[in-house]
Amino acid sequence: xxxxxIDDQLxxxxxxxxxxxxxxxxDPAITSLLQKALANENDELRKDVLDSxxxxxxxxxxxxxxxxxxxxxxxxxVELGNCCIIKGKPIDSIINDALIKASADLxxxxxxxxxxxxxxxxxxxxxxxxVHTRIVEGDKLKLKIAQKGGGAENMSRIRMMLPxxxxxDVIDFVVETVAIAGAKACPPLILGIGIGGNFEQCAMMxxxxxLKPIGTISSETRYAKLEHCILSAVNSTGIGAxxxxxxxxxxxxxxxxxxxxxASLPVAVNIQCHAHRHIEIEI
Amino acid sequence: MTTxxxxxxxxxxxxxxxxxxxxVLLSGTIYTARxxxxxxxxxxxxxxxxxxxxxADTAIFYCGPSPTPxxxxxxxxxxxxxxxxxxxTINMIERGLRLMIGKGERSPEVVExxxxxxxxxxxxxxxxxxxxxxxxxxxxxxLWPELGAEAVFKLVVNNMPAYVSVV
Ligand code: SF4
Numbered sequence: 001x002x003x004x005x006i007d008d009q010l011x012x013x014x015x016x017x018x019x020x021x022x023x024x025x026x027d028p029a030i031t032s033l034l035q036k037a038l039a040n041e042n043d044e045l046r047k048d049v050l051d052s053x054x055x056x057x058x059x060x061x062x063x064x065x066x067x068x069x070x071x072x073x074x075x076x077x078v079e080l081g082n083c084c085i086i087k088g089k090p091i092d093s094i095i096n097d098a099l100i101k102a103s104a105d106l107x108x109x110x111x112x113x114x115x116x117x118x119x120x121x122x123x124x125x126x127x128x129x130x131v132h133t134r135i136v137e138g139d140k141l142k143l144k145i146a147q148k149g150g151g152a153e154n155m156s157r158i159r160m161m162l163p164x165x166x167x168x169d170v171i172d173f174v175v176e177t178v179a180i181a182g183a184k185a186c187p188p189l190i191l192g193i194g195i196g197g198n199f200e201q202c203a204m205m206x207x208x209x210x211l212k213p214i215g216t217i218s219s220e221t222r223y224a225k226l227e228h229c230i231l232s233a234v235n236s237t238g239i240g241a242x243x244x245x246x247x248x249x250x251x252x253x254x255x256x257x258x259x260x261x262x263a264s265l266p267v268a269v270n271i272q273c274h275a276h277r278h279i280e281i282e283i
Numbered sequence: 284m285t286t287x288x289x290x291x292x293x294x295x296x297x298x299x300x301x302x303x304x305x306x307v308l309l310s311g312t313i314y315t316a317r318x319x320x321x322x323x324x325x326x327x328x329x330x331x332x333x334x335x336x337x338x339a340d341t342a343i344f345y346c347g348p349s350p351t352p353x354x355x356x357x358x359x360x361x362x363x364x365x366x367x368x369x370x371x372t373i374n375m376i377e378r379g380l381r382l383m384i385g386k387g388e389r390s391p392e393v394v395e396x397x398x399x400x401x402x403x404x405x406x407x408x409x410x411x412x413x414x415x416x417x418x419x420x421x422x423x424x425x426l427w428p429e430l431g432a433e434a435v436f437k438l439v440v441n442n443m444p445a446y447v448s449v450v
Binding site: 024059062063067068106108110111120122124149151182183184186242243273 | 284304306319346347348349350351352355358359360361363364366386387388406408409410411412413414416417430431432433444446
């Protein structure tokens, strides 16, 4: 394969437009899932809640007010083809430049502080984005971009489970995590789950699983079944949309798994709210 | 689900009509405060100062709005997680606060205090900023602009939707 050069300006423009898009549009499956739930709901309060969520999605791009005031941390998974060379700045700088410009132009809330512990002064332009880069085969550049709000992220958990734990133990851990989150993570939720790997790989898989388009089921039957089981279990907790009861606590469960050490069974649950803002782009 | 039209200041008769799960359409002047602003507000009163607004006449909205774009009334508005404010809430209620708006559950101590003082906690839906912005009449930075989104903003709201969560 021939070497392909990609101009940094093209990436900058693409990331800028992607941020603009996700600020006003959630995953396209969200609206239809909410509409379906609304059609099946009899309770007046829950209907009112679902109707508000749907109205907000319709209104946001029209009035150019973000779907949610927390436009979050920008998370980007980069898959760079091994035959690709980016001309100009390195990928992290390009993404951060686009983020800083988009934050100013779109009047996004400044949500990132300088130092987590000793100096929580606001950086005021939402950088740095959290960028994970992987080299893959080919000459394409793939970007998976998400705005990840703080409320749902705060309720995410990872547990280094015992290797002898059962499938049911894993389901219980996820259900417990969702129960602790309650209404704080703005349900109905999307759950990204990592199973296996080690401590950091497990958490990364949970995040990456979230960035798959809703409706993508695990390619492995056992895990696809587990996704289904977890979704049913979570929807039996009675938390419901925005904690108002009912059976719509989560809209989707998405698992990624990897080999792991004989001593380990890491499980990570990355919680995402209904304002599930992400997009995948290939250049 | 009963819907109540509520104009501030709230009075005991209003609260007596509320049941959990009722909808409230709130109008009047309210103030935002997140973690950093709560800390400063509580520091102010603990040092013997009076607050620049009367807690009993208004509501505290746990919210950090995004900046107002030119030509708009406000930016994106919505609730943040109320439980992070639980450590300050009892103090605020003791000093007159009767109406709080945020998202998610409260601690058992806060629930008890809300009930003891006949106050009310309303849940506002998270992640519906565009819709909520439609009920904002005006939004101005009121205290500590250096805190950015964490400053205290004075909001005038008209029929802002929320649900009775603790009463
Ligand atoms: S959890 Fe999601 S919907 Fe809720 S406030 Fe945070 S970003 Fe917005």
